[in-house]
Amino acid sequence: MTDLRFKPVVALVGRTNVGKSTLFNRLTRSRAALVANISGLTRDRHYGEGRMGDQPFIVVDTGGFEPVSTRGILVEMARQTTQAIAESDVVLFLVDGREGINAHDHEIARLLRKSGQRVLLTVNKAEGMRDHADLAQFHELGLGEPHAISAAHGDGVSALVDDALAPLLVVSKPVDDESSEADRAAEGAAKAPDHRIKLAIAGRPNVGKSTLINTLVGEERVIAYDLPGTTRDAIEIEFQRGERRYTLIDTAGLRRRGKVFETVEKFSVIKTLQAIEAANVVLLLIDAQDGVSDQDAHIAGFALEAGRALVVGLNKWDAVTQEQREWVQREYDRKLRFLSFARVVHMSALKGQGVSAVLKAVEAAHAAAFAKLSTPKLTRILQAAVEQQPPPRKGIFRPKMRYAHQGGQNPPRIIIHGNALDAVPDSYRRYLEGQFRDAFKLLGTPLSVEFKSSHNPYLKDAES
Template structure:
């Protein structure tokens, strides 16, 4: 069953992301003194006293609506309120009540959700006067905390647990984690929104709109997925803002924890050097991958364009020739329905286990068909193999001369395994160790 949701809301720069990081136990949300750094909803699981819940960090809610992006951030925060089971309303004890605080309080009183009023940045917990002003907001007793120093966080979480709804017993299905990565403005968020069927992440023509890696749970039939929309990854030489540096780091970490990586390309631009670096990171991490050529509706084409384009993409990304290539338009929805089915295929391939007997039948036939070349006149023997890991499928080959198995022969064995067992969309790792014939 889905975990209960706790949303942290408040005006910009009151310490929401600091509190989020304190509760989740790591530097997950971007923390910076510039107001408005957190734009989208950021989800992470948390636990306190044996109760699990999903914590949501939201963008600051500001009264100024003349800025279109501020208005959309407000809309995102309001949507988080609708999803939340408990709301933490964070205010700043140093600055006191502002017009934004009063507007948010009015919004929360209409939300029909349990609200905890929390005064952050408190320095003297022995002085009750620091929170008296906030009774005016009409949301009950304000709880003083210091998110930066971890003061009173336990008391806050105790109150959160008391307000959480009871969840039915039962195990939650194992969701497939899918990271959506690529350069800025290639259409990652548009793809995620189309898969979700709603605007769960902000879409803007302005490159760099998505700054955090955002987890979104979806279910299609009996299949469960967690889509991780990430910030666009620029070249290091073009990263000048510290916030964006954190975003790229977060995108890379999103790849590390994903089961499947969607590498989104701009079909109007082809494969760039940065695309190769982004794809290479997923490959090095051993992640199942799908290459998504987006904006296909904008590419002038004939009946041979797709075949030529696929060949060019596979040539540029030759190190991951195992990855399927999909041509879509996230704007019009063209072929987007193929994405989840392909995710299922490559996710299953990455988790596939091969019985040792079946594996060695294939290995013996491959060796008999093409024996490994001798090294300095000495024969190289492959005795047997076994699978030791999935995600990616990893095989250990036992041989009399591990150092004598040439790279080209390793590639030959990999191709034989792929031909026999599929492994569409996933890297295959081969390890050679010294052993004796069994």
């Protein structure tokens, strides 16, 4: 049995027009999507969530790479591509199977060999290139056996991804059928849910992430230490405040030097995405002096898509005027209105103002994300909501909702059973979400409401 202990990062690199974006779109088709499109990076790096079979990964689409260019934007594109290579676990170096090798391919290959990263040479647009003689020329790049694919048609893509991810898979230890009951009990205890809060602190550079972390771990009666062995140099810091245990997942590149924390405010999209995936609560810090940016919306959108509980901290609130505060609030309502479930805290990480309120909001969001919702109460709330506002008819039939039960946590997942529920519109789903959220006081966490229809053998006859 295998599992991925972290989401590996696959970077797509190559000169222009070799099919990188086509392959990116194919790899990210399950979630469609661009999860970060940041000002200044739009010409060279797009980040998306890929999946082949049951193997998730982060895929990075880079711009056309001209490493020896000295012309304007091409220099920046080369720099960003170089950073993507450094952040990746494996690089797919795409070349054009129809055009063959050119000078740019040789230069890129030289830099990839020098980088020390694991590279899979990928010959795209290789439809019909069954003859190994057709691929022989690509051996001169010195990057091993070429992988022939067609990103447009999907030929060879699954095998390529399997080869790319294979060394990153961890083989789980098989369970011995003759193991003692004590061993089984110990294994079960190890898998029991941990009640510490895994909190990712995310946001743009210089919004105060490291200042907040230093304020938290520097509090009196706080125990803090680095947790070694985390992947990709991500740093996890455990600390305890009162009876509550936390694991802070830093996205700002926190390092420890003796007893002094040295912070590097260097924004990395990949680290942020991985930190959000590893957390169960995300604290999104926004600089009140700069206002709400599209980048803030991208980070919040990924946290929402990942199903993470979320708290928003408007930092440096003490440094803005009343007029600026009103402007920030308008910007927040306009750009982050999809975060209506999240609690907003006005704070100053530097002065420690509002930090206690932030932690209380984080605890409440964590409790809501892991809330246990009883089936009888869910069903009563559902029946009351339907009685107050029945679902709209579709044709001569009205969807009939019978009962509801909890289908999961983090985020809470509610499954409603009944007949003809495929016809329930999204507006009514949102109405039910609001009813459940108000009844259970689920503040700070997304909420998923799903419908499961019973099969009615007479429905088809009645419609005909």
